[in-house]
Amino acid sequence: MSNSFLKNSKDWQVQAPFPLLDEIHAINAGLKLERQLLIDATETYWIDKQHLVMLMHILRFELMHGFDLCFDLTAIDERVRENKLAEQVSDFTVVYHLRSYFRNRDVRIKVALSASDKSLDSVSSIWSNANWYEREVWDMFGITFNNHPHLARILMPTTWIGHPLLKDHPARATEMDPFTLSDTQQDIEQQALQFKPEEWGMKRQSKTSDFSFLNLGPNHPSVHGAFRIVLQMEGEEIIDCVPDIGYHHRGAEKMGERQSWHSYIPYTDRIDYLGGVMNNFPYVMAVEQLAGITVPDRAKTIRIMTAEMFRILSHLLFYGTFAQDIGALSPIFYMFIDREKLFGIIEAFTGARMHPSYFRIGGVAQDLPKGWDTLVREYVNYLPKRLDEYEKMVMQNSLLKARTVDIGAYSSSEAIEWGITGPGLRATGYSWDLRKQRPYGGYDQFDFEVPVGHKGDCYDRCRVRVEEMRQSIRIIEQCLNNMPEGPYKADHPQTTPPDKSRTMMDIDSLIPHFVNVSWGPVIPAGEVSVSVEATKGIMAYHLVSDGSTMSYRTRIRTPSFAHLQMLPLISQGQMVADLIATLGSIDYVMADVDR
């Protein structure tokens, strides 16, 4: 292959052969939809809040091949925005991001709300997974959803005062009074942690028996972080469960509103803390789209290679902990050795290991080191043999099979209903990989397959990830053999300040250099949403720029958030041990859930 094999690479663009508006009007001519044109080419329509549910019903059920996935649901506090970009914008905007898998097409619906009437109808009866998203919007913005089954705080503590993502809510401790905790307040906080089954619509006893409630977490060896599940049990059988999240919430979205475009990159690393540069990927691509930066081929290839390395790193950890959750103690140690070797390569590339913050707007932080190809080639030859060993040790172990086959299974339609993406969706036999369906960042130039399962059980979810590692090795090998020459970063004023040595020579270099280094780049006003196939599913950044040095709104759509919401559905009727296997097979990271 030639050195410039990425030359004809094109990022996926929404092809709109016919406007959606006509289809909707064919069903209901009275609906008043107004189109908004945005940079990311996702069809965006405004609708007034009275007709929202009607429109959503049409989109989901009445259209041929309707929008079956509620990909994201969030809000924007527009009150201090200068470049509103559309005349419909009022004080608040609720944004619905929907996807039709069959059409491979997205649509964005926006509803404007005034500060005096912050309420609209819930769509949780149309998409089951809208439930948690609406709770999050209520928690963060104080927008109420009528007819919502359980509109309570989800990320913040129940005793929290205020709604953090409002522009007038303080973002730093220094903006608030010193923290105190009086005895009475402590009692209130303790009270709030009590679990009252009635509040969740659960009964304490049935006709024949009393249920016991087991508080699994927030500290438990198998919940992979700070995650609490309240189990309603009869003996060891789980009748129902309530996942309680928010223990790992760090306000990543709020931080985005006061970090410069560049200085937010390290924060993205810590969203899915096992994903490393995979987190940088959607963020930098979103900023690049806003600023109109074209990334050089070498940078694209380096990005894909390192992103796939992190996919392997994350999947290896999953593989080991999954086996450990089932009770096999050894595999994780072997897999940590493999991860250690790969971290060595990451360290050689970037200087850091788990959170390299290696991607930059317009490229990557630095060029590959001398001799990088030897390192990568050694690893590419090494890992498949190890995977073969693990195949015998883990995947073919009959005890492990007995514990995971047909356990925690769900169908493709259930997965879509609950917003499951990534390996969790493909394990059900639904072959949908963003890298294939909507190639981004140059993935269309690579030769790889999308592994699928067929049962959607714990075993298949593991099987899919194991195969994905082999495919990632294939991709890395192709990067290795075809690494293009050229710059590793775009030569664009928004991404690269002028040469430092020239700043003392002329004022035209000095001023841009000073501005770029002290404030960071000013990104043009706009709105964009970019997704990638991250290690755990589809991760998306929805960025709103107000034409300043900081993002106006940073929305992070993470895969794990959706995956945990489905837990009650799959855990009903399981034993406690099955739940542990199921949790292990979901492969979530609490930082990715709570942000």
Added chain:
Amino acid sequence: MMADLMPVDFINTQTLFKLIEIAVILGLLIPIAAMLVWVERRMIGIWQDRHGPNRVGPGGILQSLADLLKILGKDEFTPKFADRFTFIAAPIIAAVTVLMSFAVIPFSDTIGVSNLNIGVLFFLAMTSLAVYGVVLAGWASKNKYALLGSMRAAAQTISYEVFMGLSLMGVVLLTGSFNLRDIVLAQQDGWFISTQIIGFIVFLIAGIAESHRLPFDLPEAETELTAGFHTEYSGLKFALFFLGEYLGVTLISAMSVTLFFGGYLAPSFLPANIANMIPALVWFIGKVFILIMFFILLRTSLPRPRFDQLLAFGWKVMLPLALFNLLLTAVLRLTGVISGAGDINHG
């Protein structure tokens, strides 16, 4: 006061000797169990491509001593909500019942606490009692994880001790005695493992289940029940459970050696002069050590079955297997295909 009630000849040299013997055995068993913790951690470390504890003393050999000192220095904590008396009694029961079982084991031709005629039954009785330690611990803790753990332990132990007992009956049939010393002596011409292979497998699996070791560590399944029945335990009380578990491993290995591997006897194919060079006690310890290694290897290599799978496996596979073994042994014994020690008496 006690002295008044005792017969005058109570403290004769024989009794004194016996008491010293008991003290020595006790004094050795507990450090051995402690050493076992270190051996296990080192072996698992090596099998998992890492070092294991290697800092305290040469090769880390004093690690258990350091752990013991740490554990003794800990606060003797009993949760306020726990049932205090039972909470303290449980770990004692767990450790004492296992230690009691060692009374019937013939360590060598001369060493052994008691030459009990119903040695096998005594051992089975003690393992049955041991479950009380676990069950009471879970119950007294008033903790849901502990309760679930002890529920599992009760079901698991009750199911598995049924065929643990049955698996030994083949050996008893061949020997015609419940006395463990008789059983060892009956293996002079050939170990029972040669004819009782099914019995041995069933006994070993039941033994792992009785001692709550991976893959049958469900009562304390760390990834599911945090620490299971001993969730609320710390300090010395936790150490007693720990001791009980490792003594349990030693006990099951020692029983397997006694019942199936000729106890303290040297292999019969060795010429007598070579076999006699090595003392009986060494033979015994060596065999036990190999079996313990097998236990440790199992722990590193197998995942854990689910609770209902474990019980189903016990009742549907192990029990029929044990019964089949008993039947087969009886038939072969009656038809004279294999001979046993009882033949001497009855022709």
